[in-house]
Amino acid sequence: MRTALATPVDVSDKAAQTARLDIIDMIPDLQLKLIGEQAMIRNMTWSPLNLVTLQVISRCKIAQHVPLDTPISYTDLSAICSVPEHPLKRLLRHAMTNRLFCEPTKNHVAHTPASRLLAADKKLDSWVFFLVEYFWPATTRAVDAMQKWPGSSNPTEVGVSLIAGEQTTWFKEIAKADRGIASFRDSMAVVSEGEGWQDLYLVENFPWGEIGKGVVVDIGGASGHTSMAIAEAYPDLKFVVQDLHTEGNDVPAHLKERITFMDHDMLNPQPIKDADVYFWRAVLHNHPDSVVLKSFQNLIPALKSGAKIIIQDFGLTAPGEGRLADESYERQVILLYVLSWIFTKDRMMDVMMMSLMNGKEREREEWKALFEEADPRYKWGGAMRPDGSRLWIYTVTWEP
């Protein structure tokens, strides 16, 4: 078994990749079979303890303080990280059960590949920071918020506001984070580097070449990584990357002429008129229907006939339609972690969106219905999910 695990899987081999995904899908069933229902539920309730250890590792920069190639004693590490030795030892020994750090000789800590990644990858470090310091506390108040504001789709009626003690939004709170908005952008980039999220799915699955010398507007584009990927492949296109806060963004020198940034709230009218394409990538699932509708309507005065609107986002897998592992991933991003883990996995994203901002993952038909409701001149062009992609690509044409 360990030999098999040590053998890399060639993900370009379709049969090997299918087998890999099927095994991932079956692991929860295997676990359940071996430990039983009661232990499975207890394990779920203990899962926040993983975040306790990740939080101390993140906050005290423990991964960065363990030397990359040699072990360090708990005594020395305690002095460098300012964590008392005894709790440090207990916390790290728990982290080791998750394969973060190891103890090659008694009372000495060394890196594993996973902890070394935390030390070396600044973006992953930012991701862990936002998840343990902002996301996790907000989710602990998510059900309280649902009970206080039943059925709300107001982005301020969420656990984030209960924690802040005032009506606020997730995006306002993270903009104030002590590591700054650039760090949030870094953490978002980690998602885009993840399996099934890569920019290439959008680069390769829209006829960008047919636009010629056109303009593309990337709404909620964060660091602009998607525009940069398309720009590399299509040298005739120019891009405007819009987001709530774009200060501090940078692009490689050879793309500077073609990619510009602009602060823009999509709840205001779109200032870039007559672009060829406007796209939202993994933005609208953060928002309730009322905000999505307003964003579609705010685009209309800027649209020229034939303009394309692209949404790259989830399309919820119906229960039983696909692998439970994929569905679980989508569904966790709304609210009921526990049930979502049991029944589904697309559902992860759905629960996350619900918890943080009353956003939601949508079924394919719901995206179409939102365009129809926004304005009948939006003509639905269909939905496709590239092989291997977690996100669907929805295309609409403006036909006044």
Ligand SMILES: C[S@@+](CC[C@H](N)C(=O)[O-])C[C@H]1O[C@@H](n2cnc3c(N)ncnc32)[C@H](O)[C@@H]1O
């Ligand atoms: C999940 S991130 C996705 C970022 C990027 N498109 C990507 O694929 O990595 C959502 C982005 O939407 C931005 N955003 C949220 N509300 C917005 C609004 N009202 N107007 C413009 N951008 C917004 C956020 O600041 C954030 O950068």
